Amino acid sequence: MNATRNACTCSLKVNGALFRKDVPPTVILLDLLRECLGLTSVTQGCDHGHCGACTALLDGVPVQSCLVLAISVPDAEVVTAEAFFPPGSGLLHHIRQRLLTAAGPQVCSACLPARLLCLLAQATDGQPPSPAEIEAFIHASPCLCGGQAREEPVSMSRSRHEGVA
């Protein structure tokens, strides 16, 4: 069996652009997205798969990028919230604020990046979601600390992806 400790080629399509670089096998996808590609909508929370702050879409489904070896998903398509908005767009900030306001003051916000990404990913036409879609989503997506409104997470299994964060 050919196994290597050396840097391996990591080849991905990130937000539509090809990425190819030799990286050590130990590099985690979350770190690659933030540190090599500057995609800071993906954040580090717990670093153990619990909080969802590091959620990215991998081949169309939400995953915790903190538990993925960057080289282990060759040629995968990775999408982060940046894909939906041009840099500097005020809309991303607006939606984030709206999600926070809906949650009230007693929240930790750890779940917001994941919820935001899944909301964007569910918008069928690739356009930013409407206010009604945002409202519906706020009430249907679960949050770990309990700070945010929650209903039965049934809508998760209905979505195009297995679930939303």
Add this chain to the structure above:
Amino acid sequence: MRAFAYSRPVTLGAVVQAPPCSRYLAGGTNLIDLMKADVEQPEYVINIKALPLGDIRPLPDGGGGLGALATNARTAAHPLVRARYPLLAAAILAGGSPQVRNMATNGGNINQRTRCHYFYDIGTVCNKREPGAGCAAIGARNRVHALLGTSPDCMAAFPSDMCVALAALDARVNLFGPGGARQVRIRDYHCLPGRTPWVENVLRRNELVVGIDLPPVSFGSHYTYLKIRESRTCAFAIISVAVGLEMEGGVIRHGRVALGGVATRPWYVPAVEDMLRGRSPSATLFHDVARLLLHGAVHDQGNADRLALAPRVIQRALWQAVTGSPPCQPCAGMP
């Protein structure tokens, strides 16, 4: 994370020639986490995701076959599983979070390791991590530890939800290794800790799980997976109960119950099937079933409350199954 050598073979033949000190990487939700914590220190990481083990299909005997590399999410959402094994779908959906289930595979779920805090903390002694070192959990804070199947050397609970439903369904695990293929009942797959807590299952060196066969009996209409936990997402079971009943004219023709979260492996007591067979549901019967399931349970100072809770949860799960699977858990049968 420590450095390791990496490979991604594309044939089973190549995978089972893995060198010593290797670990198979599937979804990575458990292995990568443990490598970050320095609990797992493999010299070789063998990514098995390129193997063609992702299918879910009907079996000629009327059962269902689940590939080892099918994700937990795809398994729970698959029409075959939703229609014929809603108990399994409900158990899978009770575990982790959507993201975790999107990554976690069926083979990885069966082989996931305990969530004992001391096992995760390399600053403490643990017989699973280091054979013979001792057990830091016994006599310490052990609320999440097992009541059943423990030994003086280890009291770690086995954390899987999916495996509890698999035990109730009497699933078979298909293995492949250098010696060829073999099949093991899920109920015999995980080992009790005894004097060797580091031996967690019957996998031989370089063997891997290639699939899971579900028998035709499915408990399609009277089932429940009741999981008591501290949060709806990403919380392991304090106790979970999988119940499958076949009812006829108000009488239990055939029934099975398995427990999770409270035992060192998915807990199944065959005599419960005999106790339920041909009986009408009653408080007395379900009380007796709970007693039989919990026979031999021992608690330590930290987990006595769970021994008091367990019979109540078992009885509630049985009643839920009798009345026809109320949607108290996210389950595949929901619209």
